[in-house]
Amino acid sequence: MTLATAVAGLLWLAISAYAVLGGADFGGGFWDLLAGGPRRQRQRDAIAGAMGPVWEANNVWMIFGMVVCFTAFPAVFATLGRLLYVPFTIVLIGIVLRGAAFAFRAHGREAVGEVPVWGPIFGAASILAPAFLGAAAAAIATGRVSPHIHGGVPGWLTPIAIDLGLLAVSLCAYLAATYLMVETEADPELQADFRRRALAAAIVSGALAVLALILAYAQWPALWDRLSGQGLPLLLLALVNGPIALIAVLTTHPRIARLAVAGQMLFVLWAWAVGQWPYILPPDYTLSNSAGPDVTLRGLLIIVAFGMVILLPSLFLLFRIFKGRNSAEPEPDSFTLSSRLTTPSS
Amino acid sequence: MDNVTLARATMGTSLAFHIVFAVLGVGMPLLMSVAEAIGLRRGDRFWLALARRWSKAFGLIFAIGAVSGTVLTFELGLLWPGFMGFSGSIIGLPFSAEGFAFFIEAIFVGIYLYGWDRLRPLAHWLSSIPIVISGAASSLFVVMTNAWMNSPAGFQLVNGRITHVDPLAAALNPSTPTEDLHMLVSAYVVTGFAVAAVYAAGFLRGHGDALHRRALPLAMLMAVLAAGLAGITGDASARFVAGNQPIKFAAQEAQFQTQPGAPLHIGGIPLPSQRKTILAVEIPHLLSWLLTFRTDATVRGLDAFPPSLWPNIPVVRWSFESMSFLGILLGLLSLLYWYLAIRRRAPPLFPRLLSALVVAGPAAVLAMEAGWFDTEFGRQPWIIYNLMPTAAAATSASALGPTFIVFILIYVALGATLVWLLLAFAARERARQAAPATAARPRSA
Numbered sequence: 001m002t003l004a005t006a007v008a009g010l011l012w013l014a015i016s017a018y019a020v021l022g023g024a025d026f027g028g029g030f031w032d033l034l035a036g037g038p039r040r041q042r043q044r045d046a047i048a049g050a051m052g053p054v055w056e057a058n059n060v061w062m063i064f065g066m067v068v069c070f071t072a073f074p075a076v077f078a079t080l081g082r083l084l085y086v087p088f089t090i091v092l093i094g095i096v097l098r099g100a101a102f103a104f105r106a107h108g109r110e111a112v113g114e115v116p117v118w119g120p121i122f123g124a125a126s127i128l129a130p131a132f133l134g135a136a137a138a139a140i141a142t143g144r145v146s147p148h149i150h151g152g153v154p155g156w157l158t159p160i161a162i163d164l165g166l167l168a169v170s171l172c173a174y175l176a177a178t179y180l181m182v183e184t185e186a187d188p189e190l191q192a193d194f195r196r197r198a199l200a201a202a203i204v205s206g207a208l209a210v211l212a213l214i215l216a217y218a219q220w221p222a223l224w225d226r227l228s229g230q231g232l233p234l235l236l237l238a239l240v241n242g243p244i245a246l247i248a249v250l251t252t253h254p255r256i257a258r259l260a261v262a263g264q265m266l267f268v269l270w271a272w273a274v275g276q277w278p279y280i281l282p283p284d285y286t287l288s289n290s291a292g293p294d295v296t297l298r299g300l301l302i303i304v305a306f307g308m309v310i311l312l313p314s315l316f317l318l319f320r321i322f323k324g325r326n327s328a329e330p331e332p333d334s335f336t337l338s339s340r341l342t343t344p345s346s
Numbered sequence: 347m348d349n350v351t352l353a354r355a356t357m358g359t360s361l362a363f364h365i366v367f368a369v370l371g372v373g374m375p376l377l378m379s380v381a382e383a384i385g386l387r388r389g390d391r392f393w394l395a396l397a398r399r400w401s402k403a404f405g406l407i408f409a410i411g412a413v414s415g416t417v418l419t420f421e422l423g424l425l426w427p428g429f430m431g432f433s434g435s436i437i438g439l440p441f442s443a444e445g446f447a448f449f450i451e452a453i454f455v456g457i458y459l460y461g462w463d464r465l466r467p468l469a470h471w472l473s474s475i476p477i478v479i480s481g482a483a484s485s486l487f488v489v490m491t492n493a494w495m496n497s498p499a500g501f502q503l504v505n506g507r508i509t510h511v512d513p514l515a516a517a518l519n520p521s522t523p524t525e526d527l528h529m530l531v532s533a534y535v536v537t538g539f540a541v542a543a544v545y546a547a548g549f550l551r552g553h554g555d556a557l558h559r560r561a562l563p564l565a566m567l568m569a570v571l572a573a574g575l576a577g578i579t580g581d582a583s584a585r586f587v588a589g590n591q592p593i594k595f596a597a598q599e600a601q602f603q604t605q606p607g608a609p610l611h612i613g614g615i616p617l618p619s620q621r622k623t624i625l626a627v628e629i630p631h632l633l634s635w636l637l638t639f640r641t642d643a644t645v646r647g648l649d650a651f652p653p654s655l656w657p658n659i660p661v662v663r664w665s666f667e668s669m670s671f672l673g674i675l676l677g678l679l680s681l682l683y684w685y686l687a688i689r690r691r692a693p694p695l696f697p698r699l700l701s702a703l704v705v706a707g708p709a710a711v712l713a714m715e716a717g718w719f720d721t722e723f724g725r726q727p728w729i730i731y732n733l734m735p736t737a738a739a740a741t742s743a744s745a746l747g748p749t750f751i752v753f754i755l756i757y758v759a760l761g762a763t764l765v766w767l768l769l770a771f772a773a774r775e776r777a778r779q780a781a782p783a784t785a786a787r788p789r790s791a
Contacts (some may be wrong), residue, residue: 321457
């Protein structure tokens, strides 16, 4: 395996982590916007409670992926910036407004109570970002991000790009719904709400995924060849895994469902990546013709190795404290700092 | 406006916005950690309450810092593809390290903010340590890349192609020591004065209480120590710039003529078209002496370089002057505070001093922004000094005008909302404190 392949694998791992962690946060925003029924407020509280401690760390996976991309494959980063300026700017606006609205709502509630605009901004921005990320991914996968292509519909506005943008949104929503089924295990009513939402998202995602395959077959033979060639094993895994996830949701096995839906996201991403290997940005850039010098790639791998030694235990700690089986039970009050904090009165 | 101007305006606005939150993200964790440590050690609930109150404000500030930092990562590629395509593999490694540092910071901020009710006291305090360290490390790593733009190193250009890349030499380029340290201590200067300003204002409005009596001295301690270090590192920076970027140095000092025994100009208006500076107070020989400790040393002026390589001289000059002038005043103010505090053995709460401290908060932010204006405008017309013109690095995308306006609107909205929430938060905390003590007792004994 060449250094460039190793670093590309790393890049894809970062994108994968962002997809299953950050993606769920986008899905949380989606369900916040669509919260309804008698338990509307409890749904929103569950979403906020699930995202609160982790969304900022989840967001860093994307930054990490971008940094790996411009360090290891600077020409690819530059070309993406040039040719996908509009969709990436919209993604960026979505990410900014999503994060700001969430933080303002979570940390500002104590000071100013509920402000009705945060919710819609948070929700709408959470849809905007994955939609345009999906469309941009489609533009890359279909080989439309190239300085040699002039005229025609931009690669991120083709039918398959629109379909994949919608699929990204619905997969995020599906993912978030299964995560929230796990989070709400102690509250069967609330869990049933998220189970219904997971089912709806599953059906929509399945339909959009089938449509994407049809469009690829009909309109993008090169993409179809890659998916049905090198990418085939992963694509088949995705096709088998889909019903497993659905059955797990139907039979209310939230932990299996969570795993299966996250797996679905990963199979799709890796089928794409493996399918187009050794291209990173078809048709112009392969891993070898766009990679930086070996010394930089090696340095990057060393930094990542050292970084992971600190990062992984820290992440483990974060998720253990807030996402562990018994995390819903705070420490007995007398042991925590809160108990020592009488509000000073003098 | 052309693309280069729009790209610079967008990037500059984003940086100017982000840096305020970035420096608070570096400095506030140290204040919170120290306050919590004192509180735990002395069993003092006021110190603990202070740390917790700061952590709530910090939660907002950190979130806005994180999203505005995300903007910058995107904008590197969206606005400056030529620059990133060229230099990504040379300076990407410090960025990667910064990515990890920021990751660690985000993780422990999550634990710290949401852990008050879940962790035992010592564990909670320990979770502040990685935030302090990784915040400082982020600043060091990311400024390395800016330092590299000022003194590119760690590669060779052969027939326009990059060879012999040495990422370590690029990260530890000649500008790194002075620029990195000056930025890091400046982050603590800004945080110290910004926090002091909040509590000085509280005292002035008659809200002074046990928390105020603890917060003000702690913030001023950070301010005085950091201001001293900022003076030392700032001096070292200016000396380094004189050798490394003589045009920037001459513009900073409004020195048009190359001459032995150059005077120090204080104030004044540089007139590039007439090659002179008017209305300045000139102290003979002082610039030569400051630079070399010899009164007759020759200082290269702007006339030693072609005007096509001059930056915008008034902007560079006034940024430099504002930073230096405000920095010196802030240092003196912090010394005065401690002189009075030590003499009185109590926080000095004279209204005039407190008013000065209220002004010092924004002044410290201004000084830091001016320092960045000096660095960035002073490097023009280059994005990579003496190597790549800024104009060659900008994108050719066609939507820069609308997106510039969109981002301005977003920043205005975010800034205004944040200020509103922080003020509302402070008012609420005051109201809660004024309520009868019995109402605020904890649930358990």
